[in-house]
Amino acid sequence: MITRSMLTLASVLLSLCLAGGAAADGPERVPPVKDPVVLKECGGCHMAFQPAFLPAASWRAMMKGLSGHFGEDASLPPDKVKQIEAYLVRGAGRDTTDGAPLRITELRWWKREHDASEVPPDRWKDPKVASKANCPACHLAADQGNYEEEGERHEGERKKHHEEDGDDD
Ligand code: HEC
Ligand code: HEC
Secondary structure (H helix, E strand, O other): OHHHHHHHHHHHHHHHHHHOOOOOOOOOEOOOOOOHHHHHHHOOOOOOOOHHHOEHHHHHHHHHOHHHEOOEOOOOOHHHHHHHHHHHHHOOEOOEOOEOOOOHHHOHHHHHHOOOOOOOHHHHHOOOOOOOOOHHHOOOOHHHOEOOOOHHHOOOHHHHHHHHHOOOO
């Protein structure tokens, strides 16, 4: 009984959220990275970004250019490149009208979700944030694929559980 009413409330909350446009294209939850090789090789310099945030073409392009990866040399032996690329492509998000960007932070929905109305410009200058790509600075559960709320405003356990049941991609 509790479950049923909780689910009802959760779907109301969810549809409000969808109607509000916030979740229209920015996923609140994405499957976390579980592959130990990806976690190790793509999680050393920054959080291992979840594959669902970029389309397959982006991951393919990125894995071809690891020696010049945003100004860093992130090269890997060919067998690892192949293995990681397969993982990223398997979990990739839908194609976007943005083409095959290499940055999540350049996707249109990302920019909209993080415009000045959502994130006060000063926030980006906080040394704890330092970069737009530093997702876990604000989304404390980012490494678990949870972006539904910013850390300090976290609430809505019900919503969270509902979304675990219904993977809506
Ligand atoms: C040697 C360090 C290093 C390694 C290893 C590394 N990266 Fe990066 N990556 C960077 C840097 C530096 C940036 C730019 C970060 C910034 O703008 O703050 C970046 C940015 C990114 C971005 C774009 C983030 C955004 O702005 O949306 C993605 C996606 C990404 N890396 C994926 C990967 C993947 C996949 C791997 C594993 C194959 C990987 N990285 C391994 C250093 C690294
Ligand atoms: C400076 C803090 C900050 C950083 C860094 C940041 N975000 Fe956000 N993010 C926010 C805020 C604020 C919102 C809008 C309010 C909300 O929904 O929590 C948001 C919203 C989102 C949403 C939409 C969530 C929803 O409820 O629909 C996603 C997805 C997201 N961010 C992903 C990312 C990713 C991926 C990164 C790193 C590449 C990132 N964010 C970096 C603060 C940040």
